Amino acid sequence: MATLQSLDIRRRSASNEAPPQIRQNAMEVAKLIDVSKCIGCKACQAACLEWNDLKQEIGYTDGTYNNPTDLTPASWTVMRFTEYEHGDDLEWLIRKDGCMHCDDPGCLKACPAPGAIVQYTNGIVDFVSENCIGCGYCVKGCPFNVPRISKVDRKAYKCTLCSDRVSVGQAPACAKACPTQAIYFGSKQDMIVHAEHRITDLKSRGFKNAGLYNPPGVGGTHVMYVLHHADKPSLYAGLPDDPKISPMVGLWKGILKPISLAAIAFAGVFGFLHYITKGPNEVSEADQRKGDELAGGKHS
Amino acid sequence: MSENNVVSRYTTAARINHWITAVSLILLALSGMALFHPSLYFLTNLFGGGQMTRAVHPWIGVVLFFSFLGLFFRFFTLNLWNRDDTVWMKNLGAVINDREEGLPELGKYNAGQKLVFWGQSILILLLFGSGLVLWDVYFEAFTSIDQKRLSAVVHALCAIGAILIWIVHVYAAIWVKGTLRAMTRGSVTRGWSWKHHRKWFRQEVGKP
Ligand code: HEM
Ligand code: SF4
Ligand code: SF4
Numbered sequence: 001m002a003t004l005q006s007l008d009i010r011r012r013s014a015s016n017e018a019p020p021q022i023r024q025n026a027m028e029v030a031k032l033i034d035v036s037k038c039i040g041c042k043a044c045q046a047a048c049l050e051w052n053d054l055k056q057e058i059g060y061t062d063g064t065y066n067n068p069t070d071l072t073p074a075s076w077t078v079m080r081f082t083e084y085e086h087g088d089d090l091e092w093l094i095r096k097d098g099c100m101h102c103d104d105p106g107c108l109k110a111c112p113a114p115g116a117i118v119q120y121t122n123g124i125v126d127f128v129s130e131n132c133i134g135c136g137y138c139v140k141g142c143p144f145n146v147p148r149i150s151k152v153d154r155k156a157y158k159c160t161l162c163s164d165r166v167s168v169g170q171a172p173a174c175a176k177a178c179p180t181q182a183i184y185f186g187s188k189q190d191m192i193v194h195a196e197h198r199i200t201d202l203k204s205r206g207f208k209n210a211g212l213y214n215p216p217g218v219g220g221t222h223v224m225y226v227l228h229h230a231d232k233p234s235l236y237a238g239l240p241d242d243p244k245i246s247p248m249v250g251l252w253k254g255i256l257k258p259i260s261l262a263a264i265a266f267a268g269v270f271g272f273l274h275y276i277t278k279g280p281n282e283v284s285e286a287d288q289r290k291g292d293e294l295a296g297g298k299h300s
Numbered sequence: 301m302s303e304n305n306v307v308s309r310y311t312t313a314a315r316i317n318h319w320i321t322a323v324s325l326i327l328l329a330l331s332g333m334a335l336f337h338p339s340l341y342f343l344t345n346l347f348g349g350g351q352m353t354r355a356v357h358p359w360i361g362v363v364l365f366f367s368f369l370g371l372f373f374r375f376f377t378l379n380l381w382n383r384d385d386t387v388w389m390k391n392l393g394a395v396i397n398d399r400e401e402g403l404p405e406l407g408k409y410n411a412g413q414k415l416v417f418w419g420q421s422i423l424i425l426l427l428f429g430s431g432l433v434l435w436d437v438y439f440e441a442f443t444s445i446d447q448k449r450l451s452a453v454v455h456a457l458c459a460i461g462a463i464l465i466w467i468v469h470v471y472a473a474i475w476v477k478g479t480l481r482a483m484t485r486g487s488v489t490r491g492w493s494w495k496h497h498r499k500w501f502r503q504e505v506g507k508p
Contacts, residue, residue, distance in 0.1 A: 014338040112335040113350050133350035135335065136436040140449050149436060154351070248449040252456055257337050260460040267464050271471040274396065281398045281476045283491035291490030292305070295505050 011119040013111035026121035030188035031161065031172060033096050034198055034226040035236065036207070037182035040065060040079050040094040047177030048077050051162065071097065073150035076159040077174060080237035084229075095225070095236040096174070096183070099146045099159035101125050103219030106245040107158075109253050110141025116156075123188065123222040124161045132156050141253075143218060143243040161222065191224060198226045217244035306487040307504055315486055317370045324364040329463050331357040336456060358435045365428045372421055378408045379418065385411035405498040416469045423462040430455040 007020050049056060054074040062069050065081040077098035084091040105125045108117040116131035117138065127138075127147070134154030138147040147156045162172035170176075171185040184194055195212045202210035211230025214220045225239070233239040310318070331353045334343035347353040384404040388395065388411040391403055395412070409417070433443050433451035443451070473479045478492040493501035 014341060016338055112338070112341070114338060114341055131350075133335075133344075133354045135354045136434075136440070136448075137452070139436075140445060140452060145445060149440075154355075154437070246446070246449050248446075248453050252449070252453045256453070256456055256460075260456070261337060261339075263460060264463055264467070267467040271467065271475075274471075275475060278396070278398060278475075283478055283489065283495050285491075287495040288489065288491030291492075291494035291501070294494060294501065295305075295307075295490050 008121045009118050010121045011105075011108055012115050013108045013117040014114045023121065028121075028123045028188040029161075029166060029186065029222060030123070030191040031101075031175060031223045032184040032186075032191040032195055032226065033223065034182045034184070034195075035093065035095055036198070036202055036210070036226060036228050037180050038079075038094045038096065039180055039182075040081060040092070041179060042067075042079055043177040043179055044096060044174035044183060045075065045077055045079065047173040048159075049074070051165070051173035052076070052160070071146060071148055071158075073148045073152075073155075073157040076157065082235065082237050084235055091228075093229075093236050095239060097237065099125065099161070099223065100144050100218070100243075101159075101161055101222035102143075103221065104245065106141035106143050106218070106249060107138035107147055108141070109245060110137040110249055112137055120163065122166070124163045124166065125222075126160050126163050127156055127158060129155045129157075141245065141249050143240060143245060159223075188220075188222065195224065195226050202226070202228055213239070215240070215243050217242050306489055307493045307501060308487050309482045310486045312486065314371075314374055315483055317367060317374065318483055320367040321364060321371055324360050324367060325462070325466060327360050328357060328364055329459070329466070331360065332459050333463075336459070355437070358431055358437075361428065361431050365424060368420070368424050375409075375417060376421075379414045381411075381414060382407075385414060388412075400495070405502075406496065406500065407503075408497055408500040410496070412468075412472065416465055419465045420462060423458045423465070426454060426458045427462065430458065 007023050008026065009019050010026075011019065048054070054076075056068060056072060056074045059068050061067060066078065068075050068078060071078055077096055080095045080097050082093040082095070084093050101124055103123060105117070105119060108119060108125060111117045112135060113131050113133045115128055116133070117125065117127055119125050132155045134149055134156065136149050136156070138156050139145070139149065147158045149156050162170070162174075165172060172183075175183040175185040184191060186194075192212065192214070199210045199212060207228040209231040210226070210228050213225035213227050213230060213233055225233075225236075227233060227236065229235050232241070234241050330343050331347050333340045334347070334350075334353055335341075335357075341350070344350045344353040347356055384406065387404055388406070392412075394400065394403070395410075430451040432439055433448055434455060473483075476496065478489055482488050490501070493504070
C-alpha cells in the first residue's frame, strides 16, 4: 500500500507545478458501502469520532434517527435514514453519508490555497488543514455538499478515508467497526468485483434495479455504494442522481482565470504602447494663454 | 504659479473621499486576485498570509462600498449623459490621438470619465452584493450553495471589470498631463481647463 508521502501526490489544490510521476505502481483504493446490509447502528460514526479523536457537541433530536442531523466539522460521517413507501411496502433506506473521494474532486478544483487539498495517487482526497484559509470555496466546489467549515477555527473538515490508517496498510476505522460488514475496503478493482457479487445476490432476491453507485460525472468515486434502487439514487436522502462539478464552478475555475489575466495584461500593455507611441497629452502654450484670457487676462 | 492662476476642481473632503476609495479598491484588487489565481497567491503575503487575506478582504469591501457611495452622491448629477457625450464617444479615435479640436466643449466630465463613473457604480454594487453572499463568516446561512456558486462567478467577473476600468482611469490620469493635481492638490491649471473642460471652465469663471 502507498506510503502517502510526497511521492504519492497526484493533485494539489491551487498549484501549477507538475506532481511527481516516478512511482508507477500506485494502487487505487476504494471503500464499498453496501447499503442493503446496513442496519443503521452508527458504529461507524462512533468509530470515526474515536479514531480521529473528535468530539461531536451534543445537539438536539429532530424526531428522526438522523443524529446528528447533518455532517458537521466533527462528524465526518452520518447515517441518513429514509422511509421509502411504495405500494403497500415500506423500506427503510439507511445511507452512510460522507466524502465520496471523487476521482475528479470539485473541492480541490475550487480551493484557492496551494496544498490545502491534495489527492493521493491511491485516490484519497485529503484536506491539509495547516494550509486551509477557511474561504469555503470547497463547499461550493463539492457536488455532494460534504465539507464543513468549523466556526471555531474556520478550517474545512471532512472524511479523510483514514488516510493515516490506509498509509500503514489498515482499513478505515468505520470499515473495521461495522458489525454487519456493510463496509468493505480494498483496491478499487476488488471492490467493483465484490459489488458485482452483491448485486447479483440482490437481483436474485427481487431487487431488479440493484446496482453500483460509482458516478462517472465525477470520474468515479473512491467511496462507492451498493444500492438496491440504483436507478433512483436520490431516494437515499438526496444522493445526487448524476453528480457533476457545477458548470458555474467549471467557468469560475476554468476559462475565467486565463481570460481575466490576459485581459488585464492586455490593458496594461496597450496603455504602455499608447504612451510610448503617442506621447503624453500636454497643454500647449496656446491653450494656457487662452485659458488665462478667459479667466481675466492675467498671464502666469 | 500662484494660487489665483489655477481653477479649483475638488474640495478637500472630496479628495479625501476619493483617496479612501482608491486605496481600498487597490487593496481589494490585490487581496482578491491573490485568491483568484494560484500564480498570484503570493500576494497574500502583503496581508499577513492566506487566512488574514480571506478575513480582511470583505471588510475592506465594506469600506470601499460606503466610501464609493459618498463619491456617488457627490458626483452623479455631474455625470448624467448628454448629447455632447455621444458626439465625443463617436470621436473616441480622435481623442486618443490627442486631436480634440473639433469636438464640443465639455462640462466637468467627458464621456469617458462618465463611463468610468457609471461602470464602477454598477460593478461595485454587484461586487458588494455578491461579496456578501460569499462572506461565509457572517452570511453563510442566508443563501444556498447554488446561489453562492453564481455569486462567485459574478464576483470574479465584476472584479475583473472593475480592475480593467481602474486601469483605464489611472492611465487617463497619467496620459493627460496636469490631471493628477486635481486629486493631489484639488486644483488644475487654466490651460488644462481650457483644453479639456472648457464649458465647465466658463461656468467656473462666470461664478461670482
Ligand atoms: C464591495 C465589497 C466586497 C465584498 C464584501 C467582497 C467580499 C469578498 C469575499 C467574501 C470573497 C471570498 C474570499 C474572502 O472571504 O475573502 C471575495 C473574493 C474576491 N474578491 Fe471581493 N469583495 C468586495 C469587493 C471587491 C472588489 C472591489 C474587488 C476587485 C476590484 C474584489 C475582488 C475579489 C476577487 C478577485 C476575489 C477572488 C474571487 C475568486 O476567487 O474567484 N472584491 N470578495
Ligand atoms: S476552506 Fe480551506 S480547504 Fe476549503 S477551499 Fe478554502 S482553503 Fe481550500
Ligand atoms: S465528495 Fe466533495 S469533498 Fe469529497 S472529494 Fe468529492 S468534491 Fe471533495
